Amino acid sequence: MAVSERRARLALSCVVECGDPNLTELVDRQGAVVAWTQLLDGRFGAPLAQRGAAVDIDGMTCQAEKAAIRFVTPEDEEWPSTLGDLRHCPPVQRRGGIPFGLWLRGPGHLARLVERAVAIVGSRASTGYGAGVATDLAAGLAEHGVTVISGGAYGIDAAAHGGALVAGGPTLCVVANGVDLAYPPGNGRLFASLASDHLLVSELPPGAHPTRMRFLARNRLIAALSKGTVVVEAALRSGARNTATWAMECSRQLMAVPGPVHSAMSAAPHLMIRDGQATLVTSAADVLELVSDLGQHTIAMPRGASRPTDDMDGVRLAVFEAVPRRRRASVGAVAMSAGVSVPDCLAHLGALDAAGLVDGTAVGWRALVPPTRRPQLDT
């Protein structure tokens, strides 16, 4: 029986381990029908041919439809064109390439959601600090209409989705199993919420269980679907660093959040920043600036409070510095200390008096504590 391109992609996604670089490349070059035919012919080994022969495409389609799960391919309007960037990335840990298709669950429109999207990733074993930062970042991004992308794990992933949900903003979860399964089960309520109001994404068919290799393959989708990836907390060995590698391979912004130097969970972010792989970010505003088009969302240059001495010329500053605070000094003493003539000194003291910075009486001059102005934002 001849299969359509779409059915061949669906069949491949059910049979071939996700992110198999040989098959993804063949499909990209010659199409899924050719690849599927070769697979059934045993070109990729007898076990795959056996699995191919056993797959029930119609049954799978029917089962997915019942569970309100849709399968999208590059032919569909909902397909995100950014995944094409995976075409030229060399495999990382033996996984790579453009997925055959994506299984989606939820009302979100994938292509539109990823027009402005940032991945927030990190350790399952996050600290309270890291979870708090992930929540704040996600909420801040979601408030600006930026889609938060993450996995479905405990720790940073769950905190990121939680922050986006609290802000009522768009969020999207890419899982390493079928979108009908809740893994880990403890995040069941989160998955239910994402499925009913947002979007769950996977290249694995319904019913598929996660493996370490599937997590590694999944990470390339998180990176490629986003304009940039923020690593909030991660140990030196962690999946988040694999996602970071993909972000770099796909020429996406890689960002990392600093933390206490003693925290093992900040070791990977610190290393990536130190080595110039990632840009340090501390807030949603920092992230927005980096992932937005030039001139959009530029952040205010952070400044401390300004002081009345900021714009003083050298001589006036010298006079001001020469006026004591805890006692009074004569004009002569101030002039001597500042290294200016008495008439010049008097002129400067007059100006400083008018500015409320010194106070002169018959017994001499005293400096007043200068008022601090509130920080002003350069906009």
Next chain:
Amino acid sequence: MAVSERRARLALSCVVECGDPNLTELVDRQGAVVAWTQLLDGRFGAPLAQRGAAVDIDGMTCQAEKAAIRFVTPEDEEWPSTLGDLRHCPPVQRRGGIPFGLWLRGPGHLARLVERAVAIVGSRASTGYGAGVATDLAAGLAEHGVTVISGGAYGIDAAAHGGALVAGGPTLCVVANGVDLAYPPGNGRLFASLASDHLLVSELPPGAHPTRMRFLARNRLIAALSKGTVVVEAALRSGARNTATWAMECSRQLMAVPGPVHSAMSAAPHLMIRDGQATLVTSAADVLELVSDLGQHTIAMPRGASRPTDDMDGVRLAVFEAVPRRRRASVGAVAMSAGVSVPDCLAHLGALDAAGLVDGTAVGWRALVPPTRRPQLDT
């Protein structure tokens, strides 16, 4: 009366506000005798001429000798040649140039101390976190024979000296007042300890009090005397950022310590790292690598613990991943799941069994929790 170059420098240091860019440049170009003569002639204004006429060089020399304070100039063997790098730095906040001379107190030999020296600077209002990091960094550097340079303020400065003292290593304090004075008084014991066992340095004569301008001038000495400056904690407006500017002007390494993103005291370090001015450092080892000659003190590439799966080829990894942990599976099921033939699967399972990674019985195969090897250092 004709003065020697040395006496002229001493007189200038008593009369001219430290770091006056006009006079430091003139002295550097034409010598201190010429500058002193011009100053007495009123070329720099009547007030400076008056102050010059009033200075008692012999009295000052005698007073310093009694207090075991010495005055060193570029003629002296103890003079640090690195200060020459200030020659080409443009003034920062109206201060700059090579000091006329330095007033020293303590047994330390200045030139030798700064051969390998790192400045640790930061806020007076440091947090417990910042003070702890400064102490650790200083102790770690001092243990490696690196001189710790800082000011005499509360907070990061005091913590840095404290760490160096605990490690029994070299430390050096550059103050913005006479080296005979304890400012702030609360650090009196620290100054006494530095004066008796280490070194206090100032370009201001004995008896001089600190001013804001003198702190700004002092900061250029801290930066220029060091191979690099580490900013541990600092608010957006702080003297530490002025020192950081000097470190960059003098082409020294600028380093900064990350911290929690919510901490105002980490705002300046984060900004400097984000903008690429400073390199992120988390430990004395990081600092040592950056300030040492190429190939010296290279730090081990931090890695997480290695795993037995690290070097597995793709097929064996697929077999291993296909073996369940919580139940047993038949060879046929594992082969199907891994996408390999049964004979191949058996061969891989045998190898995995020999490596202690799986366990096979009559009822099937089960994966064992792989042992984690300790992290190994790449040296």
